[in-house]
Amino acid sequence: MITNPQTPFPWINYLGNEDFFSLISNTAGGYSFYKDAKFRRITRYRYNNVPMDNGGRYFYINDQDTVWSPGWKPCKTQLDKYECRHGMSYTIITGEKNGIEAEVLFFVPLNTWAEVQKVKLTNHTSETKRFKLFSFAEWCLWNAATDMENFQRNFSTGEVEIEGSVLYHKTEYKERRNHYAYYSVNAPIQGFDTDRESFIGLYNEFRDPQAVMAGKSNNSIAHGWSPIASHYLEIELQPGETKELVFVLGYVEYENREDKWESKGIINKSQAKATLAKFDTVSKVQAAFDELKGYWDDLLSVYVLNSHEEKLDRMVNIWNQYQCMITFNFSRSASFFESGIGRGMGFRDSNQDLVGFVHQIPARARQRIIDIASTQFSDGGCYHQYQPLTKRGNNDIGGGFNDDPMWLIFGTVAYLKETGDFSILDEPVPFDNQEGSEKSLFHHLTLSFNHVIENLGPHLLPLIGRADWNDCLNLNCFSWDPDESFQTTENKTEGSKAESLMIAGLFIVCGRDYVELCRQIGNRREAERAQKFIDSMTEAIKKSGWDGDWYLRAYDYYGNKVGSRENSESKIFIESQGWCAMAKVGLEEGMVQKALDSVKRYLDTPNGIVLNNPAFTEYKVEYGEISSYPAGYKENAGIFCHNNPWIMIAETVLGRGNQAWDYFRKICPSYTEDISDLHKVEPYVYSQMIAGKDSFKPGEAKNSWLTGTAAWNYYAITQFILGIKPDYEGLVIDPCIPADWKGFQVTRKFRGATYHIVIKNAGTNKRVKKLTVNGTVLSGNRVPLQPEGSVNTVEAALE
Numbered sequence: 097m098i099t100n101p102q103t104p105f106p107w108i109n110y111l112g113n114e115d116f117f118s119l120i121s122n123t124a125g126g127y128s129f130y131k132d133a134k135f136r137r138i139t140r141y142r143y144n145n146v147p148m149d150n151g152g153r154y155f156y157i158n159d160q161d162t163v164w165s166p167g168w169k170p171c172k173t174q175l176d177k178y179e180c181r182h183g184m185s186y187t188i189i190t191g192e193k194n195g196i197e198a199e200v201l202f203f204v205p206l207n208t209w210a211e212v213q214k215v216k217l218t219n220h221t222s223e224t225k226r227f228k229l230f231s232f233a234e235w236c237l238w239n240a241a242t243d244m245e246n247f248q249r250n251f252s253t254g255e256v257e258i259e260g261s262v263l264y265h266k267t268e269y270k271e272r273r274n275h276y277a278y279y280s281v282n283a284p285i286q287g288f289d290t291d292r293e294s295f296i297g298l299y300n301e302f303r304d305p306q307a308v309m310a311g312k313s314n315n316s317i318a319h320g321w322s323p324i325a326s327h328y329l330e331i332e333l334q335p336g337e338t339k340e341l342v343f344v345l346g347y348v349e350y351e352n353r354e355d356k357w358e359s360k361g362i363i364n365k366s367q368a369k370a371t372l373a374k375f376d377t378v379s380k381v382q383a384a385f386d387e388l389k390g391y392w393d394d395l396l397s398v399y400v401l402n403s404h405e406e407k408l409d410r411m412v413n414i415w416n417q418y419q420c421m422i423t424f425n426f427s428r429s430a431s432f433f434e435s436g437i438g439r440g441m442g443f444r445d446s447n448q449d450l451v452g453f454v455h456q457i458p459a460r461a462r463q464r465i466i467d468i469a470s471t472q473f474s475d476g477g478c479y480h481q482y483q484p485l486t487k488r489g490n491n492d493i494g495g496g497f498n499d500d501p502m503w504l505i506f507g508t509v510a511y512l513k514e515t516g517d518f519s520i521l522d523e524p525v526p527f528d529n530q531e532g533s534e535k536s537l538f539h540h541l542t543l544s545f546n547h548v549i550e551n552l553g554p555h556l557l558p559l560i561g562r563a564d565w566n567d568c569l570n571l572n573c574f575s576w577d578p579d580e581s582f583q584t585t586e587n588k589t590e591g592s593k594a595e596s597l598m599i600a601g602l603f604i605v606c607g608r609d610y611v612e613l614c615r616q617i618g619n620r621r622e623a624e625r626a627q628k629f630i631d632s633m634t635e636a637i638k639k640s641g642w643d644g645d646w647y648l649r650a651y652d653y654y655g656n657k658v659g660s661r662e663n664s665e666s667k668i669f670i671e672s673q674g675w676c677a678m679a680k681v682g683l684e685e686g687m688v689q690k691a692l693d694s695v696k697r698y699l700d701t702p703n704g705i706v707l708n709n710p711a712f713t714e715y716k717v718e719y720g721e722i723s724s725y726p727a728g729y730k731e732n733a734g735i736f737c738h739n740n741p742w743i744m745i746a747e748t749v750l751g752r753g754n755q756a757w758d759y760f761r762k763i764c765p766s767y768t769e770d771i772s773d774l775h776k777v778e779p780y781v782y783s784q785m786i787a788g789k790d791s792f793k794p795g796e797a798k799n800s801w802l803t804g805t806a807a808w809n810y811y812a813i814t815q816f817i818l819g820i821k822p823d824y825e826g827l828v829i830d831p832c833i834p835a836d837w838k839g840f841q842v843t844r845k846f847r848g849a850t851y852h853i854v855i856k857n858a859g860t861n862k863r864v865k866k867l868t869v870n871g872t873v874l875s876g877n878r879v880p881l882q883p884e885g886s887v888n889t890v891e892a893a894l895e
């Protein structure tokens with residue numbers, strides 16, 4: 097719960113579950129869109145505005161000339177009370193002024209293309225209150241990118257229709273579009289505005305719209321310029337009385353052109369009316385809200401932790417899983433740091449997001465895997481991104497990121513282990529979405545595997561291509577032109593010797609998964625073939641990827657070492673330590689331990705582990721974007737939270753539970769809540785980056801919400817530290833916890849059965865010594881699959 101509207105940065109939430117989404121800040125800023133934040137932006141939002149977070153769905157109350165908003169903004173009138181509660185897919189904002197309380201519940205009901213806003217007004221005084229309520233939403237002209245730039249056209253296209261209390265935005269409907277939006281209230285209105293200038297006034301602002309100040313709207317009809325939707329209601333409340341109103345901001349799409357019109361020029365409103373009828377009373381809205389709550393209770397019941405750490409339980413049981421759903425839904429497209437117009441769904445990002453999501457709604461994960469795989473090329477390479485609306489690969493960025501193919505194996509294996517649904521491997525999946533090119537998903541995985549071995553460099557290590565996981569280590573880019581984007585500009589990969597130790601480690605980890613998968617499906621020959629390549633990759637790393645105390649990061653275009661003690665800057669990088677250690681390369685020879693000790697020595701800080709050290713202090717054309725960032729930020733020695741869990745997991749390879757936990761706690765938001773003023777962004781979700789030790793402000797976080805950190809930290813804590821791992825034939829119990837923990841309990845729903853798991857720790861944080869399932873002692877640490885519907889008791893005693 098937020099009680100001061102002036103948070104250190106807007107603290108936001110997401111509404112919506114599948115098609116219709118909204119972003120909402122703690123002062124009701126933000127916007128809505130349908131499926132795609134670029135192509136179907138419904139309400140307008142101006143990023144990086146002054147002040148920050150300006151624009152949203154606003155309510156204004158004019159009570160005897162005191163004008164205020166329940167969310168404090170945009171009026172910024174001092175409130176007598178303010179509260180914001182962000183919950184699972186809903187937000188409740190309450191404001192009180194001069195005895196009137198306004199509580200607004202915002203949510204997108206399940207299976208609904210609309211945001212519902214229930215406004216509850218209460219008179220806490222002993223006198224009758226008469227006041228005026230105005231709503232406000234500003235329409236975006238659909239394409240969020242052109243909406244911000246093509247004014248010579250935009251200012252002439254806006255069109256609206258009004259029927260009763262419903263204000264329709266039908267801009268461009270008559271041309272190629274078959275969609276419109278609407279904003280309604282379930283009560284008669286005393287007026288409305290649909291033209292922004294009439295409502296706000298050319299020289300007024302969101303905080304003092306002239307209609308609100310005058311206490312009367314203008315019944316304006318927008319013709320071009322900026323269409324908006326604003327209702328005007330006169331309210332009377334007796335002492336102690338409460339009134340509730342339901343506003344609905346919705347979207348409609350007609351598949352058949354014949355259905356578009358009611359009569360010439362008049363839109364067919366039947367779909368809008370059908371939705372409105374579902375939410376025209378408070379009790380219907382309450383029922384939809386209860387349904388949403390039930391939906392989330394169900395989702396969150398799959399993995400429930402009960403440890404002695406309240407902050408840990410809160411993250412594992414609620415917020416981390418919630419963030420995993422959000423990253424699954426949006427990839428890296430729309431947040432308060434991602435403008436919704438830049439990036440669609442990332443190939444590698446979406447695959448990684450699956451490990452935090454697959455247990456929640458496996459069917460959606462399955463569809464996602466097919467969608468992603470459909471953007472793969474027939475040589476195993478992949479489009480780096482695709483648009484969620486069209487599901488087509490994004491040509492602006494293209495392919496050539498040589499880690500991408502491996503992540504398809506990573507995501508698919510996570511799905512298979514969770515569900516046991518091997519039928520997905522037989523699904524016909526096209527290449528580059530071309531009809532007729534379909535091959536089985538398993539074939540795509542084989543191509544992914546082969547793509548790495550068909551692209552090896554002089555040290556028999558994987559060629560990096562445009563970049564590996566680190567989009568900013570651009571070893572083949574060589575950009576001197578400040579107007580070029582490091583991400584999209586053509587690279588000189590031809591003849592390059594640039595190799596990646598990160599991909600090498602990733603290849604071994606995912607390659608082993610591939611081998612195991614081949615064995616599962618009885619394809620021994622393929623398993624053996626693949627294993628040979630894994631063995632040679634391991635040898636190649638030992639031979640050419642070790643720098644003495646840590647793994648090298650890469651070889652550059654010319655074949656020079658990157659991330660070596662020989663370099664003057666960035667002698668050590670995190671990614672290859674994480675991946676080569678997870679791959680256990682040189683475990684017996686002590687390489688893993690040495691590498692992780694070096695991480696601790698050179699990269700660890702009080703706020704998390706930095707990406708590289710020492711930071712680059714000058715631009716190096718042969719390294720690209722990484723060296724363009726100031727020291728300590730982003731990929732240049734920032735704490736790039738996404739890769740911290742790689743080190744946590746690697747620590748569990750060595751059985752160092754104390755260290756893994758220490759790293760976990762450093763970046764976990766519930767543990768950094770006390771330093772929110774420094775940290776700045778939401779204390780309930782992970783952020784992509786926390787400024788590193790070389791920065792101006794170590795500990796300051798940025799880019800919250802849409803980050804692979806969500807899935808990776810969930811994966812690290814649940815499967816490696818707490819150690820409850822879904823596997824093909826059951827649940828593997830393999831905790832690696834701090835020595836002083838007495839134990840913990842997890843309830844895990846898995847393939848239709850429920851497992852109550854009790855872990856007891858004797859204090860050496862070593863592995864399972866005794867495993868009992870329903871009273872029977874078993875050897876090893878695998879709980880075999882139990883019948884669907886059964887409830888089982890599992891006890892594991894650690895050494």
Ligand code: BGC
Nearest residue numbers: 439566567568583721730731
């Ligand atoms: C960022 C990366 C990101 C890349 C691709 C870069 O500017 O620093 O974190 O992966 O853009 O969008």
Ligand code: NOJ
Nearest residue numbers: 428442445565566567568
């Ligand atoms: C953010 C991108 O979304 C992700 O794909 C990339 O791996 C990291 N940045 C690191 O550069």
